[in-house]
Structures are given as structure tokens and as C-alpha cells.
Amino acid sequence: MRTSAFLLVMAAVAAAVFAAGHFLGSDYFFFAGYTVLQFVVLATAWNILGGYTGYVNFGTAAFFAMGAYATVAIYKLYPLPIPVLILIGGVVSGIAGFGMGYLTLRLRGAFFSIATLALAVVLQTLVVNWRFVGGSRGAYIIGPATVPILGNYIEYLFLIMLTLAVLAITAARAIERSQLGYGFATIRDDEVAAEASGVPTLRLKLIATTISGALMGMAGAPFPYYIGYVEPASTFGLAYAVNSIAMPMIGGTTSWAGPLIGAILLGIVQQVATVTISSAVNLLIVGVLMVAFVIIAPKGIIGFFQDRWRAGSGG
């Protein structure tokens, strides 16, 4: 399927989801759905670097928070419409992704991951000490109660995140099937052999960190309007880093569908657990599922079925 056709299909699915929510008429559906979709974007973004090129990024929260705090800073100066804020968040985090890539991509394996973790800690310290965006006290962002046409504000936010998810998935799928996707795969498999085949590995890794960082920032930009109150400890929360790694791992990292399946599955389980048990149990669920998948299906749901299919077809 061509990318344009795929985009139309995804848009149709998204429209159906939105229409279903609208007729359901429940604010909770949109409120919980927003979080799930936010994780769809974060997991897809993480997977572009972590799944396609094999560089494990522990700093998702840093890029997410950069998008969120860009919004807070702009809100204090002059409130802009959310789509513009998403673009700004994307640019800020994209630049940060490029910079991080430039500084750290000569490191391989665990060393790269530790450097990304350090980035999150450094940025959190900076934000805690930055009084303009509220420092450790946090900042209140008051969105309007209603918007034109749609009426309900949470529906508007949901629609924005839905659009972002569709665009992120379409971009990930397009990358996967392009020359870039082949290049990323060779980096994951063997960087020395990739260079010997003419793949400019450093440049491709920078492209991956930039795209991945930008998408994470875009997911973070509307967050202050969604949550209403932003403070460093939760915006840089462990849950973002853990979830955005766990979701692609559970779904399968080599294809765009993996993070989507993982995020929807894990996201919904977490939302249900938040309502029925407690929100503190979320990370426990992630941990148990991760362990289970590492044992039963190390290549995630997609990999599990691909292997079955391969074995079944005798090849």
C-alpha cells in the first residue's frame, strides 16, 4: 500500500474512533483515550530510534517534558493555538534530539542509553531551577472550557492527539519502507558492515534521533493543556521512559504496528487499572508484562506471529 493510501485508511479508522467516542458522549472516554494516544505517539517515536536503529533511549521523559515546557514558557509569554505549540515543541525537541545524537552517538549499546538517562536528569534539574516556568512548584495552564464547532475542550485535545498519532504512525511506516528504513536496519544489525556497504551510519543515526526526539516533543506540547498543572517530577516521570520502551517491546520493534499494538494494549490495561485498582499499580503491570514477554515472545507480538507464520509456511 502506498503511503498516501495508508494515510487515508488510518484517517478513516481515526474518524471512526472519534465518531464512536462522540456518540458515546463520555468525557472519560476522551480523557483516557488521550493518554493512550499520547503513548501511541511516544512509543512510535521511541521505536524509530530504539526499534529501527537499535539505540535504546531512556530519555523519553526529557523530550516529552521539553515539548510540555516549551508550551508552558510560551503560555507565560503569549498563549498560542495548540497546533502551533505542537510544531514549536517538535522543533525544540528535534533540535535537542539532534544535539544529543551528535554528542552521544559515538557511544554504543549501554553507554548510549546511560547518556540519554543523564540527559533526562540534567534537564529536570534545569527545569526545577527555572523560575519562569514555575520551578519545582509547577505551573498552572488554564485552557478554555469550550472550543468552537466541537464544543467540548477534551474532545478537541483528543482529536489533536489522534491526528498526531495518525501522522506519527504514517511517518514511521513510510520510513520503514524507504531507503532510510533499510539503512536503519543495517545499523541495528551491524554498523561496521553497514559502513562497508556505503551506509553513512552517523548521518542516519542523527536523522533517527532528530525525528524521534521531535515526535516526543510534539506529544508533550499539548500536555499542559490536558493536565492543567505541570510540575517537573511528574512531567519527567519514570512512567514515560518505561512505557515508551515497554510498549514497542511488547508489540514488536521491527514494524510500525508493534508500538501501536503495544501502546493500545498496555495503555488500555493501565487506564482500566487506574480506575479499578490504583494508578500506582501501572508500573507493576508494565514490569510483569515485560518479564512475561521477554520469556514467551522476545520479539513481541508481531515477531511472535511472524515466526509462527514463517514456520507454518515451511520457510
Added chain:
Amino acid sequence: MTDLLEIGGLSKRFGGFVALDGIDLAVKKGERLGLIGPNGSGKSTLVNCICGTLHNEAGSVKFDGKSLAGMTAHQRTRLGLARSFQLPRPFMSLSVADNLRVPLLYTVHAREGRKFTHAEMEDHCGEFLRLVGLADKAKKLPRDLSMVEMRKLELARAMAAEPKLLIADEAMAGLSHVEVDDILALLVRLNERGITIILIEHIMRAVMAFSQRVAVLVSGKKIADGGPQEVMRNPEVERAYLGQ
């Protein structure tokens, strides 16, 4: 004939260990050079320095009249230098055909400044796979291949970059008599197409049959360079291989 590859005073150390010590070597366009030496004599290190996988501390490498100093490995590949690895390093998550697609996409595209159509791409991949006899395994993953097939894939991937100079680093180790002949015939065919080839090999039968000229490395120094028969009669080479 002009020199395609000129190496002058090339040295490489690993800490206190001198792996290569002032190597001079020239390879003419269209030549078939055999490079031999005992294990640990620096053959693979030399290949790594030529191809940019390692950086040499001293000396120069010129390819096709251009100095390669400061060039990354992928830039050298695009200039027309291709190598196979001693231990096959296929892209494990890509199919056999897709393994060949990588140098086509990233080297041949970049060099010619045009994109292949889908059909041209398939043709090219198919051609190289037929050449090494892997046509029926195109859709398999490398892990489903035997060691021999993996070595053939390694060679095919180097060939797919359409190089001017191909360095085959022990492409025949562990192969049977017939398989060695297969690969030799393949390399000769490539050479007839005008590709210069450096063959690094321990199988003397192959080296003697293939090479127009043989260079011998011992402990990071080049001790002999000349016609195969003449080099084999060299007392220093005999000493290095057989001891005194």
C-alpha cells in the same frame, strides 16, 4: 597499467603492539594480487586500514589517484573500494536479497546520482545472487544459510557495490575443494570484467592458482612481493611458514 591502490609507509599500532610497520604496496588496475602471511601477521588490519574501518597512524593510502586520509568507510566504499569480512557479517534481520539491496541503495545510487526503478533493483539483486548461486535463497534470512552460503552472500554484497577494487578476506576458509574452485572461478570472472582483486587466503592452492602477484606479510612487515613461484622460493617466506 597505472596503480589503482598505492599504500606508502602504512603503520598501525594497538597500544604497544605494532600491527603494521611501514607497509608499501601498490596494486595495478585489473591486477589479481594474493596477500598471504601467518595468522596475526596483520593482513586483516591492513584491509581495515585500507577500507577505513581502522585509522592508520602513519603512512598514506591512495585510491584511484585520491588520498583516502580522513575519509570514512562509507565514503571509501562509494569511491569503489569493497571488501568482504573474514567472518561473514550479514544484516541478520534482512532477507538475502535485501542484504544486496543495501549497497545498491547506498553506494551505487549515491555514485551514479540516480535511483533504480523497482524492476532494475530486482534485476540487479537477482543477477548477483545468480552469480554466486544463491538465487533460490533470495527470500531466506541469513540465519537459514549454511556457512558456505553466508560466505557467498558476503562476496555478493561486496560485488553489489560495483567496486573497482574488491578485497576478499579469507572468503574460502572452511570450504570444500569444489566450493573453493567455485569461488575462484567467480573471482576470475569478476576480474575479467575489469575489477581489481586482492585475495587474502590461507589455502595456498587457491592463492597460487589465482594470483598474478603475491605479497607476503610477516609480523606487520612486508617481506616479499613478486610472482607466485618466485615468492614461494624466497628463503625468508619459507622460514616464516615452515620455521628453520
